[in-house]
Amino acid sequence: MVKQTDQLNLTPEDIEVLNTKIGLKYLFAEKKINYEKILRQTRYELKLRELQAELIKLQNWVIKEDKKVVILFEGRDAAGKGGAIRRITAHINPRYYRKVALPKPTDEEKGQWYFQRYVNQLPKPGEIVLFDRSWYNRAVVEPVNGFCTQTEYQQFMGQVNEFERMIVESGTYLIKFYFSISKEEQARRFADIKSSPLKKWKMTPVDENAQTLWDEYTKYKNWMFEKTNTDLCPWVIIKADKKSEARIAATEHILKTIPYEDVALPGLG
Secondary structure, eight states: OOOOOOTTTOOHHHHHHHTTTHHHHHHHOOSOOHHHHHHHHHHHHHHHHHHEEEEEEHHHHHHHHTTEEEEEESSSSSSSSSHHHHHHHHOOOGEEEEOOOOSSSOOHHSSSOOOOHTTSSSTTTTEEEEEEGGGGGGTTTHHHHTTSSSHHHHHHHHHHHHHHHHHTTTTEEEEEEEEEEHHHHHHHHHHHHOOOOTTTGOOOOOHHHHHTTTTHHHHHHHHHHHHHHOOOOOOOEEESSHHHHHHHHHHHHHHSSOOOOOOOOTTOO
């Protein structure tokens, strides 16, 4: 148990935080104790758990009321989209949500209307769908890397707002996140990924070119915001240089935006 001493300049609230199970876990894990770091880690985890409990209530409401929720996670490579999705979905019922990260389109899909394969992934009543990258690949990643023609890009930009309007008017909640990081932070994260035997599989040829093409990404990103930031479906920009703050901000926005209520779901497995 942590107590105030002459050597510690801790507030009563600091001591309370450190004496939680999470705070004590971090204290006992450190050989050389850094109270500032431990307090920061503990406060983050306590806040995250509080929000995750609210996400369970939100999902129960979605299920009971047959609501449909779509959340898009966009941003540069290594911006922390996947990590945020993992924290958001960590404790909700896996039967009633899906994470969608589509691979390259097949030859058959290439011949279809661009939005078709995304339409096929939209939620049924009572379901939450989280897109780790979405139809907005065509707004930034594809034109920057030459994966689509300018004609295809212009067609997409001319259709996407109407497509999203139809989604919302069908009774679906649509949230669009853009995780924004600095060029320096992206470079640091890429270096960390490359140096880790457990992470280096994440690097793709597109990732390898991301720093070189930084300015092109910025140009298309700005066009995307200008053309698709609508009153009905606005972009929510998440500052993501600090992963913990980004995860909290995204989760808080979901809870603030969707008007859920605390409902009971007896007998739901």
